[in-house]
Amino acid sequence: MDKFGYTISKGRQIDYDSNDRRIAEYIYEREPSFRLCIECGGCSATCTTGNFTRFSLRELNILIKRGENEKVRQNIRKCMLCGKCILVCPRGVNTRNVVVLARQAFQKSDDYAV
Amino acid sequence: MQFDPFVIPFNIGLYFIITYVVVRCIIWFRDLSRPDKLRLQRGFFGKPFGESLKEIFLESLIHRKILKSNLRLGYMHMSLAFGWFLLIFFGTVEADVFGDHHLNAPYKAIFFRFFNPDHGRTGFESAYGFLMDLILAFILSGLLLAVTKRFYSRVVGMKKTTKLKITDRIALTSLWMIFPSRLLAESFTSGAYGNGSFMTGSLGAWFSTFLPVRELAYPFWWLYSLSLGTFFVLLPLTRYMHIPTELFLIFMRNSGIRTGDKPGTYSEVQTYSCSSCGICIDACQMSFAAGINTMQSAYLLKAIRKNDDVSHMAQNCLMCGRCDQKCPVGIELSPIRMIQRRMEDSENDFRTVYKGYFRSQQRPEPVKPVMPPSFGFIPEAEPKKVDVVYFAGCMSHLTPGIKNSMVKILNASGLSYSFIDEAGGICCGRPMMLAGLDREARELINLNSQLIWKTGARTLVTSCPICYKVFKESYYLDVEVLHHSQFIGNLIRENTVKFNFLRKRVVFHTPCELGRGSGVYDEPKEVLSHIAKLEKSKFEDQNSLCCGGSLGNLKIDSRDRIRIATQTAAELTKGDPDILATACPLCKKTLSAVTGTRVADIAEIAAEALVIPRQQRNIAKQIRIIKELADIS
Amino acid sequence: MNKHVIVIGAGVAGLEAAGQLSRAGIDVSLIEREKMTGGHLNDWFKLFPDRRDSREVKDYLEKFTNNDGIKLLAGIEIEKIINGRGGVKVTTSEGKELIADALIVATGFDLFRSSRKEEYGYEIYDNVYTSADLEKMFRKGKISLHNGKSPETIGIVHCVGSRDEKVGNLYCSKLCCVTAVKQAIEIREHLPESKVFCFYMDMRMGGAMYEELYREAQEKWGVNFIRGKVSEAGEDINNKVIIKVEDTLAGRPLKMELDMLVLMAGMEMSEGGRKIAGLAGLNAGENRFFAVTDQHYGSNRSSVKGIFFAGTCTAPMNITETISHSRAAATEVISYLNNK
Numbered sequence A: 001m002d003k004f005g006y007t008i009s010k011g012r013q014i015d016y017d018s019n020d021r022r023i024a025e026y027i028y029e030r031e032p033s034f035r036l037c038i039e040c041g042g043c044s045a046t047c048t049t050g051n052f053t054r055f056s057l058r059e060l061n062i063l064i065k066r067g068e069n070e071k072v073r074q075n076i077r078k079c080m081l082c083g084k085c086i087l088v089c090p091r092g093v094n095t096r097n098v099v100v101l102a103r104q105a106f107q108k109s110d111d112y113a114v
Numbered sequence B: 001m002q003f004d005p006f007v008i009p010f011n012i013g014l015y016f017i018i019t020y021v022v023v024r025c026i027i028w029f030r031d032l033s034r035p036d037k038l039r040l041q042r043g044f045f046g047k048p049f050g051e052s053l054k055e056i057f058l059e060s061l062i063h064r065k066i067l068k069s070n071l072r073l074g075y076m077h078m079s080l081a082f083g084w085f086l087l088i089f090f091g092t093v094e095a096d097v098f099g100d101h102h103l104n105a106p107y108k109a110i111f112f113r114f115f116n117p118d119h120g121r122t123g124f125e126s127a128y129g130f131l132m133d134l135i136l137a138f139i140l141s142g143l144l145l146a147v148t149k150r151f152y153s154r155v156v157g158m159k160k161t162t163k164l165k166i167t168d169r170i171a172l173t174s175l176w177m178i179f180p181s182r183l184l185a186e187s188f189t190s191g192a193y194g195n196g197s198f199m200t201g202s203l204g205a206w207f208s209t210f211l212p213v214r215e216l217a218y219p220f221w222w223l224y225s226l227s228l229g230t231f232f233v234l235l236p237l238t239r240y241m242h243i244p245t246e247l248f249l250i251f252m253r254n255s256g257i258r259t260g261d262k263p264g265t266y267s268e269v270q271t272y273s274c275s276s277c278g279i280c281i282d283a284c285q286m287s288f289a290a291g292i293n294t295m296q297s298a299y300l301l302k303a304i305r306k307n308d309d310v311s312h313m314a315q316n317c318l319m320c321g322r323c324d325q326k327c328p329v330g331i332e333l334s335p336i337r338m339i340q341r342r343m344e345d346s347e348n349d350f351r352t353v354y355k356g357y358f359r360s361q362q363r364p365e366p367v368k369p370v371m372p373p374s375f376g377f378i379p380e381a382e383p384k385k386v387d388v389v390y391f392a393g394c395m396s397h398l399t400p401g402i403k404n405s406m407v408k409i410l411n412a413s414g415l416s417y418s419f420i421d422e423a424g425g426i427c428c429g430r431p432m433m434l435a436g437l438d439r440e441a442r443e444l445i446n447l448n449s450q451l452i453w454k455t456g457a458r459t460l461v462t463s464c465p466i467c468y469k470v471f472k473e474s475y476y477l478d479v480e481v482l483h484h485s486q487f488i489g490n491l492i493r494e495n496t497v498k499f500n501f502l503r504k505r506v507v508f509h510t511p512c513e514l515g516r517g518s519g520v521y522d523e524p525k526e527v528l529s530h531i532a533k534l535e536k537s538k539f540e541d542q543n544s545l546c547c548g549g550s551l552g553n554l555k556i557d558s559r560d561r562i563r564i565a566t567q568t569a570a571e572l573t574k575g576d577p578d579i580l581a582t583a584c585p586l587c588k589k590t591l592s593a594v595t596g597t598r599v600a601d602i603a604e605i606a607a608e609a610l611v612i613p614r615q616q617r618n619i620a621k622q623i624r625i626i627k628e629l630a631d632i633s
Numbered sequence C: 001m002n003k004h005v006i007v008i009g010a011g012v013a014g015l016e017a018a019g020q021l022s023r024a025g026i027d028v029s030l031i032e033r034e035k036m037t038g039g040h041l042n043d044w045f046k047l048f049p050d051r052r053d054s055r056e057v058k059d060y061l062e063k064f065t066n067n068d069g070i071k072l073l074a075g076i077e078i079e080k081i082i083n084g085r086g087g088v089k090v091t092t093s094e095g096k097e098l099i100a101d102a103l104i105v106a107t108g109f110d111l112f113r114s115s116r117k118e119e120y121g122y123e124i125y126d127n128v129y130t131s132a133d134l135e136k137m138f139r140k141g142k143i144s145l146h147n148g149k150s151p152e153t154i155g156i157v158h159c160v161g162s163r164d165e166k167v168g169n170l171y172c173s174k175l176c177c178v179t180a181v182k183q184a185i186e187i188r189e190h191l192p193e194s195k196v197f198c199f200y201m202d203m204r205m206g207g208a209m210y211e212e213l214y215r216e217a218q219e220k221w222g223v224n225f226i227r228g229k230v231s232e233a234g235e236d237i238n239n240k241v242i243i244k245v246e247d248t249l250a251g252r253p254l255k256m257e258l259d260m261l262v263l264m265a266g267m268e269m270s271e272g273g274r275k276i277a278g279l280a281g282l283n284a285g286e287n288r289f290f291a292v293t294d295q296h297y298g299s300n301r302s303s304v305k306g307i308f309f310a311g312t313c314t315a316p317m318n319i320t321e322t323i324s325h326s327r328a329a330a331t332e333v334i335s336y337l338n339n340k
Ligand code: SF4
Pocket: A043, A046, A047, A048, A049, A050, A057, A078, A079, A080, A081, A082, A083, A084, A085, A086, A095, A096, A099
């Protein structure tokens, strides 16, 4: 029946406590430079893939860190590994390896196996 | 019939190893693909046979290539291999000529002096004995170097010798004992009989003054035989298996068999042909510039042989190809590495490993599931029809100096061209390929192929050597693929465009993918010497350095990249040139970040030297006037 | 006999330090490689945050140093520095030898050479300028493009050559954010019809009255601030500059056509400073500026006895900080000489 009062929609907030941040941990461990990202957007501005479709490595980086994995899983394979972002990143993040590791992590974790 | 029980260990060892090697070769042959089998058959019964023999003589015995790159290391290898060969050869002849009858069992030759202790007193016999002593001395000198190298690895110029496992250690010890025990056994026998040549004879005479040589000789003959037997039996378990394997490799290579992109017999044989000489380690900038000594080809091959997880190691390499060039065994190291990279993305690739004496096939983890296409979002394009397509490449968009220069040059050439990725294109596919993701690379290749095909162009010019290599090797396109340095070279040769001579001293850095990767060495240098004063550096052509920016390495830290780049730039600018020239946007970006010397692409230098035809200058002026008029109105 | 101190560099730091020393009765030789004193002050028109004319500060410094106790040697290079027991011996390019009791290094900074960030197209595209170029235009009173026209849309790129691992400068230059804001306001003053966009990664407005200036830029001058690092610039056939950036707060890439692009070049250890470092055996820190003995209480001291630092040769500083730092250097030198 009708509910009264407000319900809090689940997608409203990042549920940091219960989100699965194993993908982030997997990448941190193997590519420490992933921690250096300051979300400047240089990579996504220059991105070859981003020229054609909505794809932002910057966004995926922060989503991984917050454990909001679903969007990452759907998009990470769009990266062409062209390496432009490496040349742009002011923080020296090894972006290509982040992408490769994220792909691997999804493949390895059962929850995300395609 | 002369016989003594002490020859038994030697005999067991010898017949075992011969049988083992023959069986292994048969299995290898069985596993070859059909065309490769045919190649090998044709190679074995044809002209390549002679070449193989020659190569075996030059490389497996004399070790010419190692000698060239490192004299002392080469001498060490040569004295052991060639010396031992001579010893066996002349020993057999000796046994045949002086023994009690012809066609002896091999042990008669090896232990000749034991069975003919009284031999060597007449003139000719003693001269022959002198020869045999000389050969033994030759081997022992090399052995001495080898032993010193193990303990003071600096002596032969190598920085690091590879680390050993326990069976290797035993085999190595037995190998080291072979010749000293022969020396002692022969000396004691000579001492007892009062004969022998300059080394065994004098040593024997001296020993006999204070040792019971007659009693000592026999146990040392045993030791000699045991060392030989142990070495032969352990051989398949150790890296010394590279000795027989290399022979097979030489036959295969000379028959025209190549590594290809899948694992198979040839890559397996190569993996087991590595002598762990370490030359690839010395050649590697990851080692001498960045101080990383874990991933070089010698280590990779070893890890593959041990069935270790090599995924990180395989990816942690610049793919510069310097080690390929230097490996004295001629192992195709980069293709082997690429196979390892690809394995992670493939369901049906196996890795061959030997457990003890037996061979087994293993599937490395993880295997990725087949995925739907990744790049379905790329729209179809309708390019205009032209003769020449210019594809700058992703990286060139970060070096506007290069693409602007190319536009200038293309305009001056008067050709009908289109700058196909002016507003940004898709990646050529090589970076994906380098990451071992071939299927997705193929997708990109198909997309680009369609686009280029639609232009109807006959020539494809690219500014990026990474693109160049993949266009050339992996695209099925009916166009002439040119790197811009080749394109400019053609313009100069055909005299379509004129260039001034710039009074500037230029040093050229050959990009890895252009030079070692695609074999383009001379054309860029011809262009440069046409338009400026080209000077030589210590690192030319095959020996050129990697800038450190390579996309081949997925794992390297940015700080290590900078270390490599800094050293490369420092080496190349030693002569204080006006310009450090290169022919790659990535090299340009990487090097210009670490040197005060001006770094410029060959296209930029050419554009600077360009003589703009009078007509065009007028057109440019008219366009400007028209534009200004339009602005006013 | 009077004590004698050599000051290398006659920019803000060198002038202030020399003035303070001579006021304390110490003889000063002030050596400057350029013909003119004032250093970077000469290149700047108005100063943040209050936008006074830089000449006023220069006038103060010149008056302060215009006395007999200070001997100015301008247009002179230093060839040799020997630090012995008798003091510091400096040989100049004219072959003169100066002996002093102490040495203050005030070699300042160089502006980052913006052509090193090739992707921004400085010296390649017609309408890409640096902050220093813009100051020259302000001084002339006219902001104009390559073709002489006035720009209508102007983009300002922050952090060019600072906070960028790719050029080897990991540090923040501290001044370019506020310079960008100041210049944005000045552009709007000159060209009321124009639109100005600042592209930043972080707004670092940490100085006195900086944040207020930032608010003024937004409120009074309508300057637009977009958070995102510009990755590259291109040029179209009309000589417009096309930039690529992600508007990270909106989460979408943003493409913009600009008439003019201005690069906020950062500060780097000066080439002159590197030369002095070599001559005097002074160490550079990780950021390549001179290494001081202690970040908190030794920011004027070098590891070499008798040699002190003043100003931006040790770290990026604004003028206020530079003057304070130079006064501190003078105090350090005076107490060093008294205890010698
Ligand atoms: S490597 Fe991937 S994320 Fe980076 S620029 Fe290329 S396509 Fe974009």
